[in-house]
Amino acid sequence: xxxxxxxxxxxxxxxxxxxxxxxxxxxxxxxxxxxxxxxxxxxxxxxxxxxxxxxxxxxxxxxxxxxxxxxxxxxxxxxxxxxxxxxxxxxxxxxxxxxxxxxxxxxxxxxxxxxxxxxxxxxxxxxxxxxxxxxxxxxxxxxxxxxxxxxxxxxxxxxxxxxxxxxxxxxxxxxxxxxx
Numbered sequence: 001x002x003x004x005x006x007x008x009x010x011x012x013x014x015x016x017x018x019x020x021x022x023x024x025x026x027x028x029x030x031x032x033x034x035x036x037x038x039x040x041x042x043x044x045x046x047x048x049x050x051x052x053x054x055x056x057x058x059x060x061x062x063x064x065x066x067x068x069x070x071x072x073x074x075x076x077x078x079x080x081x082x083x084x085x086x087x088x089x090x091x092x093x094x095x096x097x098x099x100x101x102x103x104x105x106x107x108x109x110x111x112x113x114x115x116x117x118x119x120x121x122x123x124x125x126x127x128x129x130x131x132x133x134x135x136x137x138x139x140x141x142x143x144x145x146x147x148x149x150x151x152x153x154x155x156x157x158x159x160x161x162x163x164x165x166x167x168x169x170x171x172x173x174x175x176x177x178x179x180x
Contacts, residue, residue, distance in 0.1 A: 002047045002162045003054060003112075003170065005061075005105055006039035007098070009126075010152040013072065014038055017089070020147065021128055024140045030087070030131040037167065039158065040070070040091055040126055042098070043105045046114040054112065054159060055171050061101070061108050062157040062173040068097035069151040072126055075144035077137050087137040088125035089144065093151060098124055101157070 009017065018035035025032045048054065070093035077085050091098065102122055106113060131137060159170045 001051070001164075003045040003051060004160050004162070004167075005042040005045065005058065005109075006158045006160055007042060007070070007101075007154040008039050008156060008158055008172075010155075013149045013152040016149050017072065017126065017128070020144065024143070025129075028131070028136055028140060030129040030133075030136065032129040033127055038126060039160070040098075040124055040154075042102050042157070043109065044114065044117045045109060045112045046117070048112050051161075051170075054109075055173075057108050057112070058157055058159050058171060059173050061105050063176050064104055065097065065101055065157075065175040066177040067153050067155045067175050068094040070094060070098065070154050071151045072147065072149040075128075075141045075147060076125070077141050079134070085131045085134055085137050087128045087131075087141060087144075089128060089147065091124035091126065094154075095124065098154070105157075 014035055017038055021032050021035070045054065070091055072089040073092040074090040075088065076090065077087055079085060099122065106118060129137070154175070156172045156174050158172045160167045161170045
């Protein structure tokens, strides 16, 4: 099992993205992300031998941050080892807070973070689907290039456990930085 930290969408934005997926999934066969699994990944943690400390570390990170606003804007594609093409929506808004959250998580989780994740350029995005066809998503990417969602509040840090066939929520902690 492996784990990752993420920021979740609020329900109205989740539904907007779900409607976007429904509008395109019939036109192109791909592995589309189910609406309840939509998230913005903050940090991959790998497969720790003892996952119990992850929840305490997560509470430590979340307590240092207050809520912040993000929105989804634009689209793109990239290749991975698992898929010839991944379709994504870009993330905009308070990227400074999102990047600070990632940096704090990198510092706090330390040894739980795989070496390749520590050196990977962070490009926040929301994955919509994966395909084995290299250029299959291109017409959809072009159609989504001007997409803008309403802002949503990043209110929680979520810990997800990858199960091999998907992932499940392990814990969610509210951002709770004390004022002052």
